[in-house]
Amino acid sequence: MPAGKTVTLEVVEERLVVVQVVLTDADDQTVLRYLSSAPPGGALRDALIKARALKGKLAATRRAIAQTERQLKVIVDDQARLRANMERVPKDSAAYQRYLKKFDQQETEIERLQEAVKKLQTTEQEQRQAYEDFLSNLNVSHPTVFGGDSGAVGRRLAERGAAESFHQTAAV
DSSP, X not given: OOTTOOOOOOOOOOOOOOXXXXXXXXXXXXXXXXXXXXXXXXXXXXXXXXXXXXXXXXHHHHHHHHHHHHHHHHHXXXXXXXXXXXXXXXXXSHHHHHHHHHHHHHHHHHHHHHHHHHHXXXXXXXXXXXXXXXXXXXXXXXXXXXXXXXXHHHHHHHHTOXXXXXXXXXXX
């Protein structure tokens, strides 16, 4: 540069912005919001899709456990009624024999449902562990330039908060 002359130089400042998001406690709407912000076909989008699928399986198993436990409760409650009825009728009556037969059938059903709950709880543990392992090992970097339209994704993610699971890298 010659002495005494003014030269204009363009300066671009860059900084690394890391946005961390906790997916373990995120509801489906939050994950969908991140999915809609993620660029198509990227590692971030793929990771969010997989996390959502793992969490969906876990939620379905939890619903199955709750449903099976409700069925179990209905039978147990009915057995209390049967016991009370069996105490009031003579043991050699047809009603007593009917109650006894139903009670026996319900015992078999209770055992079946209890076994189903145990299996579902084991499945739930395995699915929860798989989900948590996936998230704890997840580290997705995605470059985003803040400013203009290309920074919209990064700004939306930055505005949403912080925690753990994936990193958003940005140039400013």
